[in-house]
Amino acid sequence: MSGRPPSTWSATWRVAQKELRSGLRDRQTAIYTVVLPLFLYPALFWCTIQGFLFLEGRREHTAVTVGVAAEAPGLEPAGLSAALEGRARPADPPPDLARVTVVPLGTGVAPGEAGEWMRAGRALRPDALLHLSDPRGAGAEEPARLYYDSTESASNLARERLEPRLDAFAETLREEAATARGRDPRELVPFETDERNVAREVDMGAYVLSFLLPILLVLMSVMGAFFPAVDVTAGERERGTAETTMLLPVPRLAIHQGKIVAVCCSSLIATTLNLLALGLSAGHLLNMLALGSEVRIELPLAALISVAPLALLFSFAVSAVLTGIAALAQSFKEGQALLGPVQLVFIVPAMAAAIPGLDLTPGTALVPVVNVALAFRTMIRGEALPLEYALTALSLLLFAVVSIAVSVRVLSREAVQTGGEGVWPTRVLALIFSPGSSR
Amino acid sequence: MPTPPTDPSPAPAAAKAPAIEARGLTKTFSDPRRGEVRALVGLDLECHFGEIYGLLGPNGAGKTTTLRILATILAPSAGTARVAGADVAREPLEVRRRIGFLSTGTGLYPRLTARETLRYFGGLHGIEPEALEARIEELIDTFDLRQIADGRCESFSTGQRQRVSIARAVLHDPPVLILDEPTTGLDVLASSAMIAFVESRRQAGTCVLFSTHTLSEAERLCDRIGVIDRGTLLAAGTYEELSARTGREWLDEIFLALVEQAGVDGRDGREEARA
Numbered sequence: 001m002s003g004r005p006p007s008t009w010s011a012t013w014r015v016a017q018k019e020l021r022s023g024l025r026d027r028q029t030a031i032y033t034v035v036l037p038l039f040l041y042p043a044l045f046w047c048t049i050q051g052f053l054f055l056e057g058r059r060e061h062t063a064v065t066v067g068v069a070a071e072a073p074g075l076e077p078a079g080l081s082a083a084l085e086g087r088a089r090p091a092d093p094p095p096d097l098a099r100v101t102v103v104p105l106g107t108g109v110a111p112g113e114a115g116e117w118m119r120a121g122r123a124l125r126p127d128a129l130l131h132l133s134d135p136r137g138a139g140a141e142e143p144a145r146l147y148y149d150s151t152e153s154a155s156n157l158a159r160e161r162l163e164p165r166l167d168a169f170a171e172t173l174r175e176e177a178a179t180a181r182g183r184d185p186r187e188l189v190p191f192e193t194d195e196r197n198v199a200r201e202v203d204m205g206a207y208v209l210s211f212l213l214p215i216l217l218v219l220m221s222v223m224g225a226f227f228p229a230v231d232v233t234a235g236e237r238e239r240g241t242a243e244t245t246m247l248l249p250v251p252r253l254a255i256h257q258g259k260i261v262a263v264c265c266s267s268l269i270a271t272t273l274n275l276l277a278l279g280l281s282a283g284h285l286l287n288m289l290a291l292g293s294e295v296r297i298e299l300p301l302a303a304l305i306s307v308a309p310l311a312l313l314f315s316f317a318v319s320a321v322l323t324g325i326a327a328l329a330q331s332f333k334e335g336q337a338l339l340g341p342v343q344l345v346f347i348v349p350a351m352a353a354a355i356p357g358l359d360l361t362p363g364t365a366l367v368p369v370v371n372v373a374l375a376f377r378t379m380i381r382g383e384a385l386p387l388e389y390a391l392t393a394l395s396l397l398l399f400a401v402v403s404i405a406v407s408v409r410v411l412s413r414e415a416v417q418t419g420g421e422g423v424w425p426t427r428v429l430a431l432i433f434s435p436g437s438s439r
Numbered sequence: 440m441p442t443p444p445t446d447p448s449p450a451p452a453a454a455k456a457p458a459i460e461a462r463g464l465t466k467t468f469s470d471p472r473r474g475e476v477r478a479l480v481g482l483d484l485e486c487h488f489g490e491i492y493g494l495l496g497p498n499g500a501g502k503t504t505t506l507r508i509l510a511t512i513l514a515p516s517a518g519t520a521r522v523a524g525a526d527v528a529r530e531p532l533e534v535r536r537r538i539g540f541l542s543t544g545t546g547l548y549p550r551l552t553a554r555e556t557l558r559y560f561g562g563l564h565g566i567e568p569e570a571l572e573a574r575i576e577e578l579i580d581t582f583d584l585r586q587i588a589d590g591r592c593e594s595f596s597t598g599q600r601q602r603v604s605i606a607r608a609v610l611h612d613p614p615v616l617i618l619d620e621p622t623t624g625l626d627v628l629a630s631s632a633m634i635a636f637v638e639s640r641r642q643a644g645t646c647v648l649f650s651t652h653t654l655s656e657a658e659r660l661c662d663r664i665g666v667i668d669r670g671t672l673l674a675a676g677t678y679e680e681l682s683a684r685t686g687r688e689w690l691d692e693i694f695l696a697l698v699e700q701a702g703v704d705g706r707d708g709r710e711e712a713r714a
Contacts, residue, residue, distance in 0.1 A: 003565040244546035
């Protein structure tokens with residue numbers, strides 16, 4: 001009845017199709033491969049931003065108090081309280097947001113006393129204290145000193161609000177003094193520095209994304225491969241179908257390769273769906289976050305397309321490593337426990353993409369995981385580094401080939417295929433010392 | 440259970456040669472805790488086409504290890520074995536193409552449907568798509584799977600699983616069937632259906648090698664019986680031959696006599712060696 005047997009590659013693909021179909025019918029695998037990348041991570045991202053906006057809103061609505069104490073009477077300039085409270089004129093009502101309430105603390109307060117006041121934490125202590133020194137007094141270095149407690153958020157918030165208002169008030173006083181003396185106020189500032197950001201809004205957006213997306217790419221590749229890797233190995237053993245698979249009338253190489261291909265497909269599906277979902281939502285969400293600033297988020301389509309071959313090679317390597325290691329487990333639960341720490345081996349180096357100063361060079365391009373994160377970061381920023389990209393691809397290809405070869409070797413071992421009693425370190429020993437391998 | 444249609448063409452390669460031939464089959468496992476475990480010790484076995492051969496032995500005797508080596512799941516540590524003309528060590532793929540394997544666990548992929556399971560195995564056996572679909576329909580009718588053909592195997596009863604498993608095992612009409620305790624755990628109906636199926640293969644010219652520790656099953660089905668204990672084949676022959684050799688009438692008595700005799704011989708051998 002048998003006809004011409006399929007080639008190893010054809011058999012590999014048939015096995016992969018079956019494993020993929022079977023895997024996606026498993027609720028847990030389907031959730032981690034399709035549902036989470038598509039909905040949960042963008043939803044979490046959205047929640048994080050909403051939480052950030054909420055906290056920012058609460059911050060804006062938080063009122064702080066500043067005590068004003070003077071060393072001697074008559075030191076407080078007119079309009080200081082209004083300026084500290086953010087009122088343009090003394091008659092204006094205080095603003096609804098970023099409110100500061102001024103509490104007069106009296107005069108005759110020495111500078112040391114003011115500092116002590118803040119440190120002592122009295123019941124009526126304001127969030128910050130502005131001390132006005134007598135310029136004629138001994139040891140006076142500056143006319144005003146702002147005291148705050150850096151260990152308290154309200155005190156930090158008071159400082160953040162008061163500093164620009166004090167600067168603006170000082171500027172106003174300077175201008176008024178110059179005008180009263182018939183001088184041009186600009187003469188009082190002989191050298192002024194002005195900062196200008198020459199980056200375009202889109203470039204700024206790409207810069208922000210270049211720190212976020214490479215980590216997500218690696219994270220999703222690993223997360224997408226995690227459950228399928230356990231499912232096709234330890235899961236199969238737990239379901240009692242490992243023997244059936246070993247009896248398939250195809251070379252064992254095709255079976256092991258097929259499993260790795262299926263895991264890789266799941267990983268790629270998860271990565272693609274996640275990047276797609278994030279890409280569609282991130283622009284809107286991040287723009288919400290950066291509203292009013294000089295950042296515009298746009299989906300880096302060219303970078304996503306460019307990184308696809310590298311992502312494919314990386315997924316193959318990840319899938320091979322996870323599948324090979326998961327094969328040492330006897331049950332699904334043990335497989336999950338085993339792969340938990342292994343995930344970190346991939347995820348932690350991916351953080352390299354967020355390290356300032358670490359760039360894609362011919363050297364870093366040879367380091368697997370780090371290179372794919374840095375290459376993606378560089379691509380998002382629109383930099384063309386053909387040599388480094390080629391070296392990255394070469395390094396990942398080598399990593400994938402070695403990982404697949406080692407994984408297939410592990411999967412082929414009779415001790416792994418037939419399992420055995422005991423915890424997995426015992427099986428690793430058995431694996432190392434067991435003779436020969438199944439065919 | 441209805442008799443499955445069979446391919447009338449003769450078994451491959453050597454129809455006159457034994458369907459299964461094992462010589463000095465040995466299997467040792469390295470266990471980090473127990474050290475070296477000898478599951479088979481120079482086992483010899485010979486089964487023929489059109490013959491039902493029962494491998495009888497207590498738990499841990501080496502029955503499953505023997506069948507697993509013959510099915511190429513395990514590699515022998517020493518000795519040789521040929522199945523349907525193919526060497527298990529040198530041509531394992533060819534062996535897998537020529538056998539059908541069944542065990543109590545059925546080993547069906549739970550998330551595939553019965554039809555998908557048959558299609559998957561048929562495809563890997565290289566059966567052309569049109570011929571495969573026709574064969575699947577034929578097996579669905581033969582094994583009364585119409586109602587469950589498109590249901591996932593995980594939802595089937597034990598009996599239904601066993602029927603799908605048999606359909607899968609005979610899909611490519613193999614000349615050799617290896618059955619590892621096929622009736623263990625089955626209810627009376629499913630068990631008798633399995634026995635009927637095994638009997639039907641004799642007429643088809645198939646060699647059926649099956650392991651069991653159910654003596655009545657072996658007595659009823661087997662043309663020849665091999666008694667295995669501690670990894671060694673103690674005796675093999677027809678029921679009558681074994682009865683004559685041990686002087687016992689019932690199979691359970693024959694079995695016990697052979698096992699006891701082996702124990703005595705083993706002790707004597709060890710004492711002689713010490714002397």
